[in-house]
Amino acid sequence: MIRFPLKALALSLCVAGSTYSAGAWADIKVGFNVPLTGFAAFDGKSALHGAELAVARANAQGGINGEKIELIVYDDQASAKEAVPVSTRLIERDKVVGAVSGSYSAASRAAAGIFQSAGVPYVAAYTIDPSVTQAGDYVFRVTMMGEVQGKGGAKLINDLGAKRVTLVTMKNDFGQALSAGFKEVAPKFDLDIVSEYEYGLADRQFGPLVAKIKADNPEAIYASGYYFTAGPFVSQLRAAGVTAPVIGQQGFDGDKFIEIAGPAAEGVIITTTLDRDSQVPVTKAFLEDFQKAAGHGADMVGAAAYSAMSILLDGLRQTGGKGGAELRDVIAKGTYETPSGKLTFNDLHEVDTDIQVQVVKDKAWRHHSTISDPVLLAAPTRASK
Numbered sequence: 001m002i003r004f005p006l007k008a009l010a011l012s013l014c015v016a017g018s019t020y021s022a023g024a025w026a027d028i029k030v031g032f033n034v035p036l037t038g039f040a041a042f043d044g045k046s047a048l049h050g051a052e053l054a055v056a057r058a059n060a061q062g063g064i065n066g067e068k069i070e071l072i073v074y075d076d077q078a079s080a081k082e083a084v085p086v087s088t089r090l091i092e093r094d095k096v097v098g099a100v101s102g103s104y105s106a107a108s109r110a111a112a113g114i115f116q117s118a119g120v121p122y123v124a125a126y127t128i129d130p131s132v133t134q135a136g137d138y139v140f141r142v143t144m145m146g147e148v149q150g151k152g153g154a155k156l157i158n159d160l161g162a163k164r165v166t167l168v169t170m171k172n173d174f175g176q177a178l179s180a181g182f183k184e185v186a187p188k189f190d191l192d193i194v195s196e197y198e199y200g201l202a203d204r205q206f207g208p209l210v211a212k213i214k215a216d217n218p219e220a221i222y223a224s225g226y227y228f229t230a231g232p233f234v235s236q237l238r239a240a241g242v243t244a245p246v247i248g249q250q251g252f253d254g255d256k257f258i259e260i261a262g263p264a265a266e267g268v269i270i271t272t273t274l275d276r277d278s279q280v281p282v283t284k285a286f287l288e289d290f291q292k293a294a295g296h297g298a299d300m301v302g303a304a305a306y307s308a309m310s311i312l313l314d315g316l317r318q319t320g321g322k323g324g325a326e327l328r329d330v331i332a333k334g335t336y337e338t339p340s341g342k343l344t345f346n347d348l349h350e351v352d353t354d355i356q357v358q359v360v361k362d363k364a365w366r367h368h369s370t371i372s373d374p375v376l377l378a379a380p381t382r383a384s385k
Contacts, residue, residue: 028064028321030071030312031090031099033111035078040104042256043301047102049294050305058313064321076103080110087114097323100308105129105173112139121328123312125304129173133349138328140349142308143273148379149249150181152271152355152371153222157247158189162220166213167196175224178249182222194218204232210240218244226251231260238264254299258360265360269368273340274303275356277367286339307338350379
């Protein structure tokens with residue numbers, strides 16, 4: 001059951017100061033599945049802002065051969081059950097030539113197989129589940145996989161000089177992928193994993209877990225989770241007197257985490273793909289435009305959705321609006337300047353990218369460091385699978 005209104009967003013109506021009537025709407029339709037209700041709604045709305053910005057920019061530049069791009073958005077509630085009818089409707093009823101996932105792993109994984117079977121290019125923005133691109137050659141991903149980011153987390157903790165680490169792992173594909181990557185390379189950095197604890201998506205009270213971590217007395221805590229779990233977790237850690245550095249990842253990334261965690265957010269460090277202090281023109285322009293559109297600071301989710309949609313639209317410009325195998329092949333061969341850096345796809349349609357390390361300082365995300373290690377951070381290829 002699809003619960004968000006099944007209609008196109010009217011972003012394509014207003015660009016470059018002009019207003020278009022409904023009759024002038026374009027025939028170039030692109031799809032976007034995203035959680036706009038439910039537990040992931042804040043991330044979903046951020047992703048939607050990113051996608052809207054990319055479409056607005058493309059339409060302001062003339063669209064596709066002078067035709068406007070129509071963005072068709074459905075709410076998938078970050079659920080595989082919802083993503084299946086949403087994807088089917090985008091393909092069969094709306095006739096989209098391509099689509100972007102602005103959603104979590106479960107929904108993206110379910111949708112990827114449907115778009116692959118239909119031969120419709122599908123670009124995943126920020127899901128980190130490895131199985132998404134394994135759906136086939138019509139599927140792309142613009143962010144690093146979970147295992148890769150977990151490896152970067154281990155290197156970061158080593159670089160910080162810590163050795164005794166407690167792992168706190170969300171019990172889902174997201175958390176387990178991060179943990180797997182971390183544990184794979186921990187021996188390389190002589191990290192001692194004191195304990196590993198799991199928790200569920202619905203958990204918000206962490207008293208027993210915090211007590212165990214306090215007893216562990218680790219030098220660092222590597223924690224997976226989303227802003228809505230990470231905020232309470234970090235707040236309760238600090239309230240209990242646990243002072244060890246908390247190292248998170250892209251699920252923490254956003255102003256909402258800082259809002260929920262409050263003063264306890266100060267000093268939290270994360271691995272992500274968006275540098276708020278970047279001086280690169282593409283990134284600076286995105287950060288400014290997102291702030292104006294959303295009314296709050298940009299996050300990794302919004303940047304990834306912007307990048308994914310921009311890549312899809314760039315491919316459509318090159319094919320003159322044609323989809324299918326022609327669009328797939330054009331996307332696969334491209335090099336893209338995005339808010340997360342320069343991206344190219346390998347033969348598994350994954351990207352290699354540096355890790356941007358951010359730290360909360362004075363209630364805002366700030367640049368901490370960059371992890372550049374082409375061997376450690378290499379995305380898997382078909383040959384390596």
